[in-house]
Amino acid sequence: MAVEEAPPRERQAEERATIPAGIVILVVVTSLLIGLFLNAPDILRTAQRQEPGWERTIGVALMEPIAAVSHFLFLDRPRMLIDSILGRERPEPEAVTPPTTAPPATTPATTMPATTLPSDTRREVSAADPLIMYIGGDSMVGQFGPMLDNRASKTGMVESEVVYEFESGLSRPDFIDWPQRLVRVSEDLDPDVFVLYFGGNDAQSIYMPDGSWIEVDTPEWEEEYRRRVDDVMTLLEERGHWVYWMGLPIVSSETFQERVRLMNSIYEEVAEAHPRVTFIEAWSLFEGPDGGYSEYLPDEEGNLVDMRLDDGVHYTTAGAIRLANHTFEIIAEDWEIPLE
């Protein structure tokens, strides 16, 4: 089987028809415009998921009429066909499910009365009847989730599912409605344990069901965010699940540190009111020797390793392993799973 060397591009180009630069620009602009209409629903969704601000306002204002025209002219149908063939859940922007910000009583029917909590006794876990664990949340799960899954599976007594969505959280149910998704997980997978990680993208204005926004760094924001956290914990607790709510680690940005402290305090305080919810503190686990942010920390063998990514928020693999080991020790103790 002979593979030929590619001829130099210059020679290829000699045999090729060329066109004037003006036509090239026209072709580029026109094809981009047609592409804009063909992919309009997806581009509108991308614009909508941005944080509130001028970029989102302009993006949505431009894309809404384009998406409407695209729909009217059936230009979005090929894209919908592709999504349907691939079995993708990419709803049209107009059909985005209304955010679940109401109390748990309004969420789909639970299998037991909302006022009666299931027994607070954990079932016995074994290799034949393993603990079912759902690890979900925002991009913080990206590194941490697989490491927790990896650590837990070594016992042979845990089966996990890891799901994370970039840029998601509890502030923007218009993009991804986590409470609704967790209800579906509860019904379909029925895990014993939910390990949830939110907050990485939540320090932004909160989207309300009526389309209004509550600005971040206000008492109203704190109140609404607390209510949403409480809603999720109540929702899962009433369905008989146990929840491990992950705290955020210390971050490099001092501005963000204040917001992280606030979110951590909300998680911790709300978790205390829920007997089936455990708050797992991560801030101090990633503090340096001086109590401040440190990218490098000693691993289990005492070697200094890079634990945090350059963004000062997310974990490296080593950081994720550190948090996963800490988290699994707590879960294993609760469920009487031998660590080895």
Place this chain on the structure above:
Amino acid sequence: MLFPTIQFAIFFVVVLTANWLLLPHRRQWKLFMLGASWFFYGSWDWRFLFLLIGSTVLNQVAAVLMGRSRDQRSRRLVLGGAVAANLGIIAWFKYYGFFVTSAINFFRTFGIDLPLPLLEITLPVGISFFTFQALSYVIDVYRQKEEPAPLLDFAVYLAFFPQLVAGPIVRSTEFIPQLYTRKDPRRVDAAGGFALIVGGLFKKVVVANTLAGAIVDPVFASPSQFTALEVLVGVYGYAVQIYADFSGYTDIAIGAATLMGFTFPDNFNNPYTALSIQDFWRRWHMTLSRWLRDYLYIPLGGNRGTRTRTYRNLMLTMLLGGLWHGAAWTFVIWGGYHGALLAWERWRSETGRATGPDTPGRRILARLTTFHLVCLGWILFRADSMARVGEILSRLLDWGPAPSVTPAVLALVVGGIGVQFIPSDFRVTLVNSFSRLRPAAMTAALAGSLLLLDGLGPEGVAPFIYFQF
């Protein structure tokens, strides 16, 4: 500003239009292109713009000083200073944490606590690429292969946005003369440019991103959860992912430059069809390979000394090439692994052990062996520690059901490798046929490609793997 985004599409339309409009006004063209390229780079982190500007000034001053001096000793002194400064910058931003933690951990084993400060240093995107371009410029001026260019020309060369953040590593001798050649705006190789851009986007958005999420990331994150076949396909998948990701980026870069009337060197030539490791490095990241050859391997002595010195030079070149890719021991080991393979191949060839008839069977065997040796290297490259490498290799013995190996994953892996065996004439004929389409048909084909790209690729935009280098 990543290539597969609307922001870049808008930016590119503006720059492409201005590029051809300003063509008769050379100085305005250069000023505009410099401003646009700095804007492109600053969109990642505006603070690092000062680093790029500083690197431009530093290397230009060195080049001018060497150009003016007739004294070889002072020229060498200036070159030494420039090389040290360039390497110092890259060492600070890219390797400080690696060197310091390695030193602290090493001395800790002897009970010595080194009081070295640990700093949080953000790695500027593309630093390895523009630093290597700057180094090639000052070294070529020192070697009198070229005259110092005017400051504005050099600044445009170093910052030119298509290749700025992830290559190809273009030589100043290839780029700067193109600033003076008359480009004919009536004859643009649009089909060549479009084919490279659309092909590059497809490689990145559909092939690389899908494989990463579907099998590669899960397998490398927790190999213990996967059976042998899944791990094997995960490793093959990474081979395809890294090729699609990196060659996809450079295809887009070369395609964008083509539409603006520039010619960039090729960076990949069907690397998984290689018959040997040496052949692989002639096909993979070709602009880095020739950089390492011309500015490291040959100055070290190349193959001009004894056999042992040649092996040493090969090993040193590949070790440093490995370190260029990332500040971690796994990259150094990966480089050493390739250096050892190159030395072994050379030894076999020099001692007559690699002779035999060139039969189709031998060629297939050679390709299979080379591909699997490269894949073994990719495990070192992708895994975050040697412990993880061991874990992945040990999983290759545990056979069982493989639910993660879906038909889509298999199709991408087999297709990603198989497409490299398509004769280049076929591809050339395809692009040439495309070039003869009427503009309206070309527009329809491009718009259809955009639909497929956005529809088939996973949601979200993942950064290119080689940005971290």
